[in-house]
Amino acid sequence: MAEGNRFTSGVVPPKTRIDPAWWFVFREDDLLVAPESSQTRVPYLLDVAELKLPILSKHYVGCLGGRDCYAVEVAKVTAAPEGMTFEGLRQVYGVIDEDLFWVAGRAAQIIHWDRTNQYCSRCGARTKIHSTERAKECPQCGLLHFPRLDPAIIVLVERGSEMLLARSRRFSTAMYSVLAGFVEPGETLEEAVVREVYEETGIGVKNIRYFMSQSWPFPHSLMLGFTATYASGEITMGDGENIDAGWFTTDNFPSLPGKMSIARKLIDWFLEKQRKANVSGPRSN
Numbered sequence: 001m002a003e004g005n006r007f008t009s010g011v012v013p014p015k016t017r018i019d020p021a022w023w024f025v026f027r028e029d030d031l032l033v034a035p036e037s038s039q040t041r042v043p044y045l046l047d048v049a050e051l052k053l054p055i056l057s058k059h060y061v062g063c064l065g066g067r068d069c070y071a072v073e074v075a076k077v078t079a080a081p082e083g084m085t086f087e088g089l090r091q092v093y094g095v096i097d098e099d100l101f102w103v104a105g106r107a108a109q110i111i112h113w114d115r116t117n118q119y120c121s122r123c124g125a126r127t128k129i130h131s132t133e134r135a136k137e138c139p140q141c142g143l144l145h146f147p148r149l150d151p152a153i154i155v156l157v158e159r160g161s162e163m164l165l166a167r168s169r170r171f172s173t174a175m176y177s178v179l180a181g182f183v184e185p186g187e188t189l190e191e192a193v194v195r196e197v198y199e200e201t202g203i204g205v206k207n208i209r210y211f212m213s214q215s216w217p218f219p220h221s222l223m224l225g226f227t228a229t230y231a232s233g234e235i236t237m238g239d240g241e242n243i244d245a246g247w248f249t250t251d252n253f254p255s256l257p258g259k260m261s262i263a264r265k266l267i268d269w270f271l272e273k274q275r276k277a278n279v280s281g282p283r284s285n
């Protein structure tokens, strides 16, 4: 997030609104966007009611750079207002302003949580929104339903000047990325790193270090980034989610994930480290 555009999370909306707010309006998983000049944006209005849409729910999300942000869910059959369109979050990734994208990701997760927790999972009663916490409360048995987060590790494995990248079945293009996978119940993050790399490629790793984290709203993952170094083994493809894997250097580069992703931040970190080593290190030839 850019400096000056700090986001402050909030649950209770301001009592009065005298300035316009950002409205993150979702029709199922699609976000309402308004093309304005060349940059696609989300509606910035005093009230979403101005758009005359069939609203199912409305949630205060927080404040971005002094501006209030709301998540709104509209009915499935809603047509976009004139000059606007509903687009998948993945389609607006890299298109709308980066700060707005991450707030849209928060908004999408709040809408998804609200939609999938209409009834108590213990007693079946209809839940209601908690007045001060991001929770849905069962009026019958008192169970609280919080937004779900799925922790997943993502790891760059290095071996000297090479890094381990794989091509997922899910990628529509010939893109390669670092390895990632969900954390299992009872597992530490470090254990998840070791298991995931071994399951996907047959490679053993050591020196596991925390890198950074990133929310990934597809639909509610928290990506926990690590770096690790090669310890043992040869690449063997399992029948997991990848169809190819290999050791890559700056000389044999594949197509890479988008700039905003934590996967790319890990790869760029490695490339920068290599660049510095090549500048300052001894020449090998």
Ligand SMILES: [Zn+2]
Residues within 6 Å of the ligand: 120, 121, 122, 123, 124, 125, 138, 139, 140, 141, 142, 143
């Ligand atoms: Zn209940």
